[in-house]
Amino acid sequence: MPNRLEHESSLYLRQHRDNPVDWYPWCDEAWERARAEDRPVLVSIGYSSCHWCHVMEHESFEDPEVARLMNEHLVCIKVDREERPDVDQIYMEAVLRLSGQGGWPLNMFCRPDGRPFHGGTYFPPDRRFGRPGWGEVVLAVVRAYREQGDEVEDMASRLTRAIAARPELPDEQVAGRDALVTLCRKLQQTADARHGGFGAAPKFPTPTNLEAILTARGMGLPDGGAFDQVVFTLECMARGGIYDQLGGGFHRYSTDERWLVPHFEKMLYDNGQLLRVYANARRASGDDGLRWAVEETVGWLEREMLAPDGALRASQDADSEGEEGRFFVWSPAEVEAVLGPERGRAFEKAYGVTAAGTFEDSGRNVLAQATGVPREAFAAERTKLLAARGERVPPETDGKCIAAWQAYAIGGLAAAGSAFDVPAWIERARELADFALTRLSDGGRGLMRIWDGQRTRVPAFLDDHAALANALCDLHRASPEPRWIEAALELAGTIGREFWDPAARDLFFSAGEDSSLVIRPSSDSDGATPAGAGLAVLALVRLGALSGRTDLREVATAALETHGPVLARAPLHLPTMTRAAALHDAGIGVAVVIGPAGDSRVEALARRARALLGADDHVVTLAPGERPGWLDPAWLEGRVPGTDAPTAWLCRGSVCSLPATDPAGLELPPAA
Numbered sequence: 001m002p003n004r005l006e007h008e009s010s011l012y013l014r015q016h017r018d019n020p021v022d023w024y025p026w027c028d029e030a031w032e033r034a035r036a037e038d039r040p041v042l043v044s045i046g047y048s049s050c051h052w053c054h055v056m057e058h059e060s061f062e063d064p065e066v067a068r069l070m071n072e073h074l075v076c077i078k079v080d081r082e083e084r085p086d087v088d089q090i091y092m093e094a095v096l097r098l099s100g101q102g103g104w105p106l107n108m109f110c111r112p113d114g115r116p117f118h119g120g121t122y123f124p125p126d127r128r129f130g131r132p133g134w135g136e137v138v139l140a141v142v143r144a145y146r147e148q149g150d151e152v153e154d155m156a157s158r159l160t161r162a163i164a165a166r167p168e169l170p171d172e173q174v175a176g177r178d179a180l181v182t183l184c185r186k187l188q189q190t191a192d193a194r195h196g197g198f199g200a201a202p203k204f205p206t207p208t209n210l211e212a213i214l215t216a217r218g219m220g221l222p223d224g225g226a227f228d229q230v231v232f233t234l235e236c237m238a239r240g241g242i243y244d245q246l247g248g249g250f251h252r253y254s255t256d257e258r259w260l261v262p263h264f265e266k267m268l269y270d271n272g273q274l275l276r277v278y279a280n281a282r283r284a285s286g287d288d289g290l291r292w293a294v295e296e297t298v299g300w301l302e303r304e305m306l307a308p309d310g311a312l313r314a315s316q317d318a319d320s321e322g323e324e325g326r327f328f329v330w331s332p333a334e335v336e337a338v339l340g341p342e343r344g345r346a347f348e349k350a351y352g353v354t355a356a357g358t359f360e361d362s363g364r365n366v367l368a369q370a371t372g373v374p375r376e377a378f379a380a381e382r383t384k385l386l387a388a389r390g391e392r393v394p395p396e397t398d399g400k401c402i403a404a405w406q407a408y409a410i411g412g413l414a415a416a417g418s419a420f421d422v423p424a425w426i427e428r429a430r431e432l433a434d435f436a437l438t439r440l441s442d443g444g445r446g447l448m449r450i451w452d453g454q455r456t457r458v459p460a461f462l463d464d465h466a467a468l469a470n471a472l473c474d475l476h477r478a479s480p481e482p483r484w485i486e487a488a489l490e491l492a493g494t495i496g497r498e499f500w501d502p503a504a505r506d507l508f509f510s511a512g513e514d515s516s517l518v519i520r521p522s523s524d525s526d527g528a529t530p531a532g533a534g535l536a537v538l539a540l541v542r543l544g545a546l547s548g549r550t551d552l553r554e555v556a557t558a559a560l561e562t563h564g565p566v567l568a569r570a571p572l573h574l575p576t577m578t579r580a581a582a583l584h585d586a587g588i589g590v591a592v593v594i595g596p597a598g599d600s601r602v603e604a605l606a607r608r609a610r611a612l613l614g615a616d617d618h619v620v621t622l623a624p625g626e627r628p629g630w631l632d633p634a635w636l637e638g639r640v641p642g643t644d645a646p647t648a649w650l651c652r653g654s655v656c657s658l659p660a661t662d663p664a665g666l667e668l669p670p671a672a
Contacts, residue, residue: 009452010080011398012048016057020067023078026087028516034075034112040145041114042070042138045079045088045106048398049265049315051324052122053105059125060134066125069135073142074109081106082314082402083450083458086510089521093163095119109141114518115156116163118144164519166504174560175567176585179578180216183571184223187213191229195258196236198229204253205237207273208526208534211615212575214280218614219586220671231285234278238293241358241366244328245351246386247304248296250274252318260352261359261366264318264325264395268305268405269529271297275412276474279419280615292375294416298425301409304397310435311401311451312409320395327392329364330385331357338388339381347381401451403440403460404529406432407467411474418478418610426478433475436468437487446494462499462509462523462532465491469539473618477610480621485546485630492543495536496555505562507533507555525573533559534576538616541580545588546618548632560584579616586671587653589617592639595646597623601661605648608663612650 005017008025016023024030034041046053060066070076081088081104091108094116095101101121108119118141126133132140145152187209190198197203210230217227237243240259242251249271251262278294281287305313320327332353336344347353350373357363369375410429417425440456442448448456449464472488498511509521509532523533530538537559544552560567560581563574571578591609595602602621609619620631627636641647645661650668660666 005078009400009450009454009457010048010083011396011400012046012050012053012080012082013078015048015054016061016078019057019061020064020071021061021076022067022071023076026077026079026084026516030075030077031112031114031516037075038112039073039075040141041110041112042074042076043079043087043091043106043108043110043116044076045081045091045108046104047080047082047315048396049267049317050104051263051265051318052103054319056105056122056134060123063125066135066138069138073138075112082398082400085461085463086514086517086521089509089524090163090517090519091116091119093524094159095121097159097162110518111152111156114516115160116518117152117156117159160518166506166522173564173568174557174584175564175571175578175581177219177221177582179567179571180212180219180582181221181223182568183209183575183578184213184216184221184226186572188224188226188229191226192257193229196229196233197257197259198233201257202253202255203242203257203259204528205242205250205270205274206528207270207277208530208575209572210234210277211273211280212579214277214284215579215582215614215616217284219582221582227284230277231281231287234281234290234293238290239369239371241368243293244300245367245369246382246389248293248298248300249304250297258368260368262325264328266300266316267528268301268312268314268402269408271301272405272408272410272412273529275409276415276615279412279415283419283611283615288420291420294420298413298416298428302428307399307401307453309439309453310431311439311453312406312432314398314400314402314405316397317395320393325359325366327389327395329357329359329362329366331364334364334388335385338384343381347378347385350378399453401435401440403436403447403449403464404467406436406440407464407471408529410436410468411471414471414475414478415615421607426475429471429475430479433472433484433487447491459511461511462495462507462536463529465495465499466532466535466539467530469495469543470535473539473542473616477617477619480606480619482628482630485543488539489543489547489549489630492539492549492552495540496551499532499536500555500559505558507536507559526575530576531574533563534574534578534580537577538580538583541584542588542616542618546590546620546632546635547630548634556580556584583614583616587655589613589650589652589668590635591617591619591648591650592635593619593621593646593648594624594626594639594641595621599646601646604663605646605660605666608666609648609650612666612668617652 002017003023005013005023092102103121108116110116123134187198213226213230216223242254242259242262249266252265255261318324351367353365358365410432413425413429442456447460449458449460469488469491472484476484499507509523523531537556540552540556567578593605647659650657655669657669
């Protein structure tokens with residue numbers, strides 16, 4: 001019989017509904033039972049497209065004897081980390097403190113009051129890989145809980161104090177552009193000059209690092225060659241196996257140094273961020289050579305990830321038919337069955353298909369485009385293979401919409417539409433933003449994190465508010481409708497009211513206290529996605545400069561003071577906040593274009609301004625005499641066209657260019 005997860009809307013939880021484990025979702029009932037029966041609690045966390053989560057489920061949670069053991073001694077809670085990142089963040093920090101290693105599945109044992117005392121990530125069904133078997137772990141935990149209660153209490157107390165503790169930092173300071181220079185140089189020291197990327201295998205795209213380097217480039221800061229490495233990396237990724245050569249879109253990460261063999265799940269957050277990175281690299285370099293990767297990734301989003309209601313789905317699984325990557329890999333025989341022997345062999349040579357195979361000694365291959373092969377050379381063959389692949393059993397798609405992830409796609413599409421001059425992509429960003437501002441808001445409760453296709457759930461966290469505020473700034477930069485900035489300013493105000501703690505002088509991940517959590521989680525470091533605090537400071541810096549609102553500026557400055565020592569010493573932990581600190585130091589760029597609405601000359605000046613300014617800067621178009629309430633009046637001082645022709649000014653901080661009526665005459669002012 002299905003367990004309690006049968007009626008949950010989370011795909012990940014529903015994947016466990018037929019387990020013989022007596023799972024609870026995250027709820028008060030589970031904790032009340034644990035307290036009443038004095039049982040340890042297992043909090044088991046994962047997500048629907050997590051390969052090792054599936055492995056542990058099949059090996060252990062589907063085993064009736066293991067389930068009997070768990071049901072007899074534990075209260076077991078299943079958590080979708082994408083829905084409850086606050087819960088995940090608390091217990092991930094705990095397992096990192098215990099073992100120095102994190103990841104998913106995350107399995108944490110807690111006292112009935114939620115305090116963790118033991119845990120880890122994946123456990124095999126029996127002792128192997130140097131790890132104890134899962135049943136062995138459960139028995140040892142239960143025995144310790146019953147027979148060594150004082151030691152368990154001591155561990156729970158010490159571990160909870162550790163994850164709640166705030167680091168003691170030296171005197172507050174505001175980091176600036178120097179921290180961004182340091183970040184670029186430190187990254188460049190790890191550059192792989194042969195295969196692209198930074199560091200060794202496994203290789204993650206890490207868009208937050210790439211964005212920071214692109215920001216430094218836009219400011220003209222010395223980067224030690226990091227910008228050239230970014231451009232090279234984007235080329236290597238797009239031609240590698242981490243990129244879906246048939247269907248478009250990027251897989252999660254590469255297991256090897258060549259970007260060849262990925263973990264095959266596709267996450268919306270990776271692809272939304274990478275669209276913005278590729279767009280901004282194109283703007284900075286002027287090179288249109290990777291346009292195809294952006295076009296194909298947008299095509300994948302619209303073909304496979306866009307729901308009829310306007311939501312973007314969260315992710316696609318790595319597994320199909322019980323095997324990781326089965327949907328994506330090819331043998332020579334499979335290729336030639338579709339393309340014929342002659343064109344099949346030519347394609348195999350161009351895309352690295354061999355009889356030996358490149359994927360797990362299976363004789364099957366991950367497609368990767370050889371250097372020097374023009375993208376258009378095998379367009380017809382890729383179309384045929386994509387159609388043939390469509391006859392296979394596809395990986396499962398997690399249909400929930402997550403506010404922050406949809407925001408990454410909005411920003412990516414807006415930036416790509418602007419950089420590559422594709423109005424349809426900007427229009428898609430507008431539609432997605434409309435969805436976020438209507439369907440992801442729930443009456444008087446404000447922004448919500450999850451849309452499950454029928455209703456919203458889970459109040460939005462700091463990253464949701466901050467990601468959407470930044471995305472709306474990006475959209476306004478590409479499509480200057482006042483409503484985008486007005487909505488972004490509302491979100492920024494919410495960040496200051498609900499997530500900023502004046503006493504701690506810091507931003508917290510959740511709004512207010514939650515009695516179901518053992519601590520109130522603060523923002524963590526950047527990872528696959530930006531840390532919420534870094535995103536929030538970035539949004540506050542951008543919007544505070546544009547609007548002149550002192551409340552936004554004060555929160556941004558105070559947060560940068562709090563984190564200044566970390567940014568100065570270890571900027572690689574917080575690349576998004578380091579980027580925000582540099583922008584705060586240099587001053588946000590603002591282009592003001594004044595001319596009649598609908599005049600093509602206004603758009604020509606705005607287009608030139610977008611090409612010159614940084615990705616986080618603003619472009620404002622106004623009719624003569626217009627004075628919007630959301631714009632700091634200081635940006636309009638002296639902005640009176642000398643003729644009837646539309647006129648533009650480019651400013652950074654307090655330094656502005658001379659007025660220009662011809663796009664060719666528009667230039668960036670010198671850096672202050």
